[in-house]
Amino acid sequence: MNFISTRGNAAGIGFVDTFLMGLAEDGGLMIPAELPVIDQDKMKQWERLSYQELTLEIFQLFTGDEIPREELKQLIDESYATFRSPVVTPLRKIRDDLHILELFHGPTFAFKDVALQFLGNLYSYVSQRQNKIINILGATSGDTGAAAIEGVRGKDGIRICILHPHEKVSKVQELQMTTVGNENVLNLAVKGNFDDCQRIIKELFADLEFKSRYHLRAINSINFVRILAQTVYYFYAYLQLVRQNPAAQISFSVPTGNFGNILSAFLAKRMGLPVHRLILATNENNILERFVREGVYMPDEFRSTHSPSMDIQVASNFERYLYYLVGEDSQQVSAMMKQFQEDGKVVLSAGLLAKVQSDFQAYGVKNDECLRMIESYSREADYLLDPHTACGVAAYESCGDKNTVTVVLATAHPAKFDESIRLVGIAQEFPADIQRLFDKPQHQQLVDNDKAEIAAQLERFFGTR
């Protein structure tokens, strides 16, 4: 397996180098030169595998012999030993037509743990094997930051700096990131929004001299390994459901901000997973919904919503999808991304729009609708949705196929978003691991929305060795 850039100027790169590279050196995103295709016989053999065993099978298709199977197995086993559920990502049946895939049983109560527990261990493994310094730089709208920090805090040879938008994450998200006392962690609270944080780190990654001077590594979904780790739960959920009902047609409704989670589903489908429909659920920051509806990708005014992790306008992984949309033509991707940089938008032809609409259905959930969904599912189904999952359910209710089975991805535990849950008059009890955060001191530095100021902070933090 080798990897290339969506913009065509990096090719023949192995798995470990792709992992370390993060953003491709030509500004594009790394993807496999060719996706493996899994046939139905193989899928049948996978039906009874545990989550860990399935992860091993899928990863081996991409790592080849770069990581010996036994070592890969150990990394995977260690990563999922931290989960509170023995099956890692349990499915809850709400009705015959609706299941919830609970992805929040990891240490920070969000789906990001599924990939980031593994990435933390993989960074450690590579650092030891290659005697490499690992300095991680990431941006978060709330969940990635906590999970990334949890994946590497206290680990030798690794330091991590996370940028989050000041006062635009939930209280629990802020506490999860900022109450970590380990010296290898730096939290910068940026006076801006998530798009500002993401833009700044991408500019720093694109400055190749700065990137190599400070050995910068990526933890966000610009890193292909994040996407790969997230494909596993689509296979796992699908295989569990078809074991019970071999004739079932299965769709997924995916709360989407940075387009990483739903891109993993899209790639799983391209690898042969027989997904019926992919529903893209957004909040009032509905750039992706407008893209699917109108074929125009153009940021709009930023809005703070009840689902802050999805308060994103410019979605990182959009470029990876574009690559497949235009028939794996990197020149066309480069031209479209140039158009986006110059005109602030990408406009599709009618033919491409039809293709997008056959890949996805999309729905943007209004703030009040999100709360209504939380209230009605709590009352009628006795299930407490977090606001992001509520967007996934609302999207299913609005455009799903009720004669088939839809799996809504539960991307976070409701306790992470108590501010929103309280608005519908529900008082929840916090899990002990969340409750204890309120008694801890916080460590973070407030910085301006300014690349030079942030670069100076990084020089101080990463430059001391």
Ligand SMILES: N[C@@H](CCOP(=O)(O)O)C(=O)O
């Ligand atoms: N919603 C994310 C934003 C960053 O996305 P990523 O998938 O690229 O890490 C968050 O919670 O931080």
